[in-house]
């Protein structure tokens with residue numbers, strides 16, 4: 001069975017920016033790339049970045065923040081009343 | 090500045106229980122939820138454990154009228170999946186004769202979606218007089234003379250009072266109170282899961298009284314399946330230290346099992362929602378409080394160290410936190426020293442008892458179902474050899490027993506160290522040193538492993554060679 005899990009999420013827009021990377025601190029350990037179930041972290045020419053429209057896909061799980069031991073990822077929850085909605089959580 | 094006695098961040102099971110019990114004590118209480126309503130940010134199994142009914146009167150009022158997704162089930166199924174991804178067997182269990190109270194005698198878990206449960210529970214807090222502010226993100230703690238005196242929300246509004254951090258696994262309160270920047274990687278798991286939609290009557294007809302299933306496996310970390318009225322979850326998790334590939338690789342292996350696909354087909358189930366959440370899972374809660382701040386539930390790392398049941402622990406620690414805060418406020422002393430009372434209180438509860446063997450329980454779980462390649466790859470065929478080997482007509486039974494015994498012998502080099510490293514320390518903690526005097530030194534036993542192995546083989550297994 002193949003499921004496109006990215007289609008199975010609901011988000012309320014208006015989150016604003018809530019995740020940032022500090023490339024000065026990033027050691028390119030790739031842990032954020034492995035852990036993000038939505039595949040929102042990418043690497044280009046050795047530089048790690050989060051995709052531009054992450055705010056319309058992110059599940060706010062905080063796993064990327066949790067695995068980054070270099071403190072390169074800044075994460076906070078989006079504005080109240082916006083972002084991911086689980087109807088059958 | 091708005092003045093309160095108790096300011097609670099989060100309206101999950103921990104926050105709502107804290108708010109209800111604080112309001113009932115006559116304390117002026119406010120609790121905050123970043124979602125538009127409680128529950129819409131949370132994903133769980135979500136099985137409610139029977140201890141909740143023993144300790145919280147409100148549970149007697151839950152039912153399908155107030156939580157339509159409720160489904161109770163008497164049975165838990167354990168599937169065993171081998172390295173080839175085949176279901177080699179399963180065992181179904183129901184509450185056993187040693188279970189002492191209702192409703193634990195009648196069902197294993199009562200399942201309902203968090204989008205039903207959390208708003209339902211929060212209403213009791215509101216009815217008791219607590220103020221609930223939804224769609225409101227609490228962004229920081231405010232300090233005076235270096236001490237936390239309250240919180241600030243995203244609009245800059247300030248609230249003074251005793252702070253309860255009930256804000257879950259990624260806890261702003263823990264971070265800003267200086268209690269934890271993030272979890273150690275071996276203290277927290279990531280758990281992605283699918284929700285499938287399915288007609289309630291099909292679930293009843295096909296699954297019977299099955300409440301949940303665990304898929305023990307050699308190809309993915311143990312997956313769980315939980316049945317609701319009108320749907321089910323299938324998910325899995327593991328500690329941050331474990332993942333060599335994206336968690337979706339492993340979750341998709343579950344839904345690609347032939348057996349699972351057949352189940353989906355006969356249930357006529359459709360994938361409906363995808364969720365992922367962190368779940369703290371560790372042996373010993375620590376740094377649970379500081380001056381004027383207490384952490385409860387996931388924020389404090391309280392899910393059960395063996396199976397990570399977390400709703401009941403969140404409610405119990407919330408109760409202990411409010412009792413402590415009430416004492417602290419009436420004594421006029423909310424210092425970290427005074428709040429040690431909190432640790433004393435939760436340790437005296439059923440949750441505290443769970444943690445007396447916490448490190449051993451967490452360790453055995455890590456080493457067994459969460460080590461599919463390393464452990465389950467031999468454990469599953471060994472286990473199935475024992476369970477399945479007897480019911481087999483391929484040879485006279487005496488021959489079969491010898492065949493099985495010989496086969497089991499080949500697993501000893503893996504099984505014996507596992508028992509020494511994981512099972513013995515757990516039994517020692519649970520049963521006490523005196524009962525375990527023979528087996529109290531796993532290190533020593535390990536060095537004597539070859540002799541032990543030989544002795545075991547001699548005693549139980551040595552059978553004449555069969556061609």
Ligand SMILES: Cc1cc2nc3c(=O)[nH]c(=O)nc-3n(C[C@H](O)[C@H](O)[C@H](O)COP(=O)(O)OP(=O)(O)OC[C@H]3O[C@@H](n4cnc5c(N)ncnc54)[C@H](O)[C@@H]3O)c2cc1C
Pocket residue numbers: 077098099100101102103104121122123124127128130131132133134135136137138225226227228255256257258261280281282324366367368385386387388392397398399400401403
């Ligand atoms: C996939 C999965 C399956 C699970 N299965 C089970 C199960 O079957 N049975 C069981 O008992 N437990 C289960 N658990 C564990 C259980 O979900 C948690 O232990 C439980 O939810 C903890 O309750 P809590 O109140 O401490 O935190 P949470 O339920 O996480 O509640 C925290 C609340 O605070 C809000 N919040 C967070 N930060 C802020 C902020 N800054 N401002 C405002 N609001 C904020 C959140 O939106 C959330 O509503 C499971 C967990 C997962 C991830």
Ligand code: SF4
Pocket residue numbers: 021025026027028029030031032033048067068069070071072073
């Ligand atoms: S986890 Fe942190 S350090 Fe590692 S690649 Fe990602 S951002 Fe860089």
Ligand code: SF4
Pocket residue numbers: 019035036037038039040041054057058059060061062063064065
């Ligand atoms: S919070 Fe979770 S979903 Fe969002 S980018 Fe980080 S890991 Fe990915």
